[in-house]
Amino acid sequence: MDAQLKKGFLELLVLASLKAAASYGYKIIQDVSGIIDISESTLYPILKRLEQQEYVETYTEEYNSRLRRYYRITPLGKLKLRECRADFDETKKIYDYILSEGGK
Amino acid sequence: MMNKYEFLYKLDKALGGFSPKEKTEIVHYYDELIQDALDSGENELAFIDRLGSVETIVRTIKKDGGFVTNVKQKQNFQLRKVFDLTVRILGYGLFAIVVITIGSIAFSFVVSGISIIVVSIGRYLVSYGTALTSATLMMYGGNLLLGAGLTLAGFLGFKWLIKTARGLSEKILEFVDKIVKRIGENK
Numbered sequence: 001m002d003a004q005l006k007k008g009f010l011e012l013l014v015l016a017s018l019k020a021a022a023s024y025g026y027k028i029i030q031d032v033s034g035i036i037d038i039s040e041s042t043l044y045p046i047l048k049r050l051e052q053q054e055y056v057e058t059y060t061e062e063y064n065s066r067l068r069r070y071y072r073i074t075p076l077g078k079l080k081l082r083e084c085r086a087d088f089d090e091t092k093k094i095y096d097y098i099l100s101e102g103g104k
Numbered sequence: 105m106m107n108k109y110e111f112l113y114k115l116d117k118a119l120g121g122f123s124p125k126e127k128t129e130i131v132h133y134y135d136e137l138i139q140d141a142l143d144s145g146e147n148e149l150a151f152i153d154r155l156g157s158v159e160t161i162v163r164t165i166k167k168d169g170g171f172v173t174n175v176k177q178k179q180n181f182q183l184r185k186v187f188d189l190t191v192r193i194l195g196y197g198l199f200a201i202v203v204i205t206i207g208s209i210a211f212s213f214v215v216s217g218i219s220i221i222v223v224s225i226g227r228y229l230v231s232y233g234t235a236l237t238s239a240t241l242m243m244y245g246g247n248l249l250l251g252a253g254l255t256l257a258g259f260l261g262f263k264w265l266i267k268t269a270r271g272l273s274e275k276i277l278e279f280v281d282k283i284v285k286r287i288g289e290n291k
Contacts, residue, residue, distance in 0.1 A: 071137060076185070
C-alpha cells in the first residue's frame with residue numbers, strides 16, 4: 001500500500017481499536033496487525049501523534065507489579081472516527097472513478 | 105542478538121538528541137512492550153530482533169517528530185474543539201429529547217396498563233357477591249387483557265430504549281456532524 005495512505009489508515013485503525021476500551025502498546029499491535037501490517041516500532045510515533053492531536057489520552061495502571069501505560073480515546077478522537085463515515089462516501093466515489101475504465 | 109537490558113541500554117544511548125522526558129518515555133514504551141511480549145509467551149531474543157535496529161527505531165521517531173508539529177499547525181485546534189462542543193451539545197440535546205419522548209410514552213403505557221388492571225380488579229371485588237351479567241364479566245376480562253397488553257408494550261418499549269440508546273446516541277451524533285459540516289461547507 002502507498003506509504004502516505006498507510007500512514008493515515010494506521011492512525012485511524014489504532015484509534016478505532018481503542019473505541020471499545022482503553023488498551024496498551026502490545027495489545028494494540030495484536031489487535032491491529034490482523035488488518036494491516038504494523039510493526040512495534042511504528043506504533044510509538046502513531047500513539048505519540050494521536051496523543052498530541054488530543055485524540056487519545058494516557059494513564060498508567062499497575063499490572064503484574066509493574067506500570068503499564070494505557071491509551072484511552074477522547075471525545076475529540078471519537079469525533080475523528082465519526083468523520084470517517086463522511087470521508088468514506090467521498091473516498092468510495094474517488095476509488096470507483098479511479099478503478100472504472102478510464103473514468104467512464 | 106540482544107537481551108532486553110542490552111537493547112534498552114543501547115536505545116537509551118541512541119536517544120541522545122531527545123529531551124530527558126522524551127527519552128524516559130520511549131525507553132519505558134519499549135520496556136513495557138518487551139515485558140508484555142514475554143508475558144504472552146514470546147521469546148525475548150526473537151522479539152527484540154523483530155523490533156529492528158535501535159538506529160531505525162530512533163530514525164522513525166525523529167522523522168515523525170516534524171510531522172506532528174506540522175499536523176498541529178495545519179488544523180485549527182481551538183476551532184475544532186468549539187465545533188466538537190457544538191456537535192455534542194446539539195447531538196446530546198436531540199438524543200435527550202428522543203429518549204425522554206419514547207421513555208415517557210413507554211412509562212405512560214405501563215402506568216395506564218397497571219391502573220386499568222387495578223381498577224378492573226377493584227371493581228370486580230366491589231361487586232363481588234352480586235349477580236354479574238356475562239357482559240359485565242366480559243368487560244372486566246377485556247379490561248384486564250387491555251391493561252396487561254399496555255403494560256407489556258410499555259416494558260418492551262423500555263427494553264428497546266435501553267438496548268438501542270447507545271447506538272442511537274452515536275447515530276444522532278453522526279447525523280448532527282453531517283449537518284454542521286454541510287452548513288460549514290456552504291459558507
